[in-house]
Amino acid sequence: MKEGPDITLLGSLIGDPARANMLTALMSGKALTASELAAEAGITLQTTSAHLGKLEGGGLIRQRKQGRHRYFTLADDDVGGLLETMMGLAAKKGHTRTRTGPRAPALRKARVCYNHLAGELGVQMYDSLLARGFLQEQADEDLLILSDQGRDFVADLGIDISPLNQSRRPLCKSCLDWSARRSHLAGSLGTALLEHFYHKGWAKRVEGQRIVEFSRPGEVSFQKLFPLIEC
Structure with a gap:
């Protein structure tokens, strides 16, 4: 059994074109909504929600809630x-x-x-x-x-x-x-x-x-x- 950090999950998360476009958009440092990220990725809002769930689960993004709205940013400087x-x-x-x-x-x-x-x-x-x-x-x-x-x-x-x-x-x-x-x-x-x-x-x-x-x-x-x- 191999030990140590597993880069395959990160590779699969970043490697998807839609998710890569969303992550690139978040490189601006500005918090964006799911709708804004959907436009950046050129996909539907429903599909965007699934991608955001995977990115958040992988520790690449985090979300902030303000009132009824949710905003997404990169998780950290790393x-x-x-x-x-x-x-x-x-x-x-x-x-x-x-x-x-x-x-x-x-x-x-x-x-x-x-x-x-x-x-x-x-x-x-x-x-x-x-x-x-x-x-x-x-x-x-x-x-x-x-x-x-x-x-x-x-x-x-x-x-x-x-x-x-x-x-x-x-x-x-x-x-x-x-x-x-x-x-x-x-x-x-x-x-x-x-x-x-x-x-x-x-x-x-x-x-x-x-x-x-x-x-x-x-x-x-x-x-x-x-x-x-x-x-």
């Missing part, structure tokens, strides 16, 4: 990271969808990966923090160390680290970016930085999409804060 990694592998192996459009360049530039910034700007932010010693990678691990200089940098932005340290989520974690095929910053700090950009008015989410759209002044401020540095 699920979001797994999906982003699978997207990166699919792109690397050439398993891409043939349909392209004006959204593609914008998605590659800046988008939400569950609850943090991904795309070219997300990778730039990660590289800039590493180059200046604010983040330190650990051998063979996704978890990162925020240096003392990094803590000062974050504090100067007005972000309070204390509640982030008390979170059950990792403070800093690398996440493989599917389009750039390099790492960007996840974890509670990654979420806090994205919220900071929203709060400062530098960027906003495109309604109903994963795209994060920076204003011209916002991108100028971002570039000053996270410059590209040759190592």
Whole structure:
């Protein structure tokens, strides 16, 4: 008898096209209703309910009830990271969808990966923090160390680290970016930085999409804060 983690259930849950489309839609970090997910998957509401039951039973999603309505989200950061990694592998192996459009360049530039910034700007932010010693990678691990200089940098932005340290989520974690095929910053700090950009008015989410759209002044401020540095 084989022992250890069983990946076959996860593979079967994610591998169904309808369920894959629903999980991808939830990568936006926004809670969606069964009707909205049915539209994303292109299936009936009844069939969607069956799929949602399987995804929830497998621990990939969770539901929130508000009044008479039920909303669904990814279960946690680990699920979001797994999906982003699978997207990166699919792109690397050439398993891409043939349909392209004006959204593609914008998605590659800046988008939400569950609850943090991904795309070219997300990778730039990660590289800039590493180059200046604010983040330190650990051998063979996704978890990162925020240096003392990094803590000062974050504090100067007005972000309070204390509640982030008390979170059950990792403070800093690398996440493989599917389009750039390099790492960007996840974890509670990654979420806090994205919220900071929203709060400062530098960027906003495109309604109903994963795209994060920076204003011209916002991108100028971002570039000053996270410059590209040759190592």
